[in-house]
Ligand SMILES: Nc1nc2c(ncn2[C@@H]2O[C@H](COP(=O)(O)OP(=O)(O)OP(=O)(O)O)[C@@H](O)[C@H]2O)c(=O)[nH]1
């Protein structure tokens with residue numbers, strides 16, 4: 001049987017199976033099977049179409065990807081935010097190749113990727129979009145005022161290929177073992193039964209493991225924790241072309257209700273409306289921090305902060321300065337909120353905080 005048919009069959013069975021305590025473990029098994037088949041289908045089809053993979057180098061401090069249906073103004077926005085000169089057209093699929101640009105904001109260099117318009121089913125270029133998304137830091141989900149209802153559809157398509165938007169990684173740890181069966185430890189009360197958890201694990205051929213649950217989980221979360229291809233990204237929704245409403249005297253820039261309803265920022269890429277608000281929101285959601293480097297006996301360099309992702313350690317700082325720095329590293333001295341006292345000596349694994357001053361000592 002074709003893989004697509006098997007997927008359809010399972011979806012149908014899931015649809016017709018009522019959810020209750022007696023069916024839960026069966027549903028768990030079906031969902032796990034579905035997740036595996038979908039991954040398999042994606043793998044096969046991407047090798048079939050020659051695997052047009054992510055081939056754009058990542059530069060800058062973080063990467064944002066613009067995703068949305070054709071003709072909503074993605075390339076127009078890229079051109080407005082960066083010095084890129086992407087082709088803009090009044091017809092669908094103007095963009096056929098991924099185009100990068102750099103937005104400079106608050107001292108950070110943010111790479112923006114303009115990708116081909118996305119259509120339902122992630123066929124053709126869609127899988128390429130998915131592959132670019134996996135290695136981005138933030139998704140800007142874009143549409144225009146004529147198509148405000150596509151957000152959920154697009155999110156569903158991305159969900160199917162393992163991309164989780166504005167969702168936390170489930171706090172589930174599975175430590176595989178050789179013997180001893182499945183032992184489940186939970187720090188909180190669980191709704192799903194042990195039997196269901198075991199059924200799902202069985203689908204992944206896990207028969208011996210310690211399972212540690214640090215929050216209330218559901219079947220989908222458990223499957224996500226077992227699949228390797230899941231990514232968790234922040235997402236900002238954008239509705240473009242609000243100038244069109246203005247043409248019709250609907251005073252959209254004052255009437256923010258559409259934006260609120262869809263939890264989206266309303267912009268006009270073409271007329272340059274609300275772009276500052278968008279930049280600010282993108283910057284905030286990227287969760288970047290600034291640290292200031294200091295040479296021994298000198299004042300910190302407050303003019304050119306180093307931009308890092310929140311959660312970064314001294315090791316990441318070293319890598320950003322020079323590839324040799326990790327090997328030659330002796331110690332770092334840190335002033336700021338991440339340490340107990342100014343000038344504290346720390347190692348490579350020390351996490352730095354926003355506003356820290358850092359001095360690195362290496363072997364000469
Ligand atoms: N009225 C209005 N038109 C816009 C705005 N932004 C873009 N457009 C127009 O929308 C059309 C499509 O713009 P593009 O930037 O090529 O759209 P795209 O999303 O990159 O499209 P694809 O590459 O085909 O996926 C062009 O005719 C643009 O001039 C806007 O803010 N207001």
Ligand SMILES: [Mg+2]
Nearest residue numbers: 074075094095
């Ligand atoms: Mg385009």
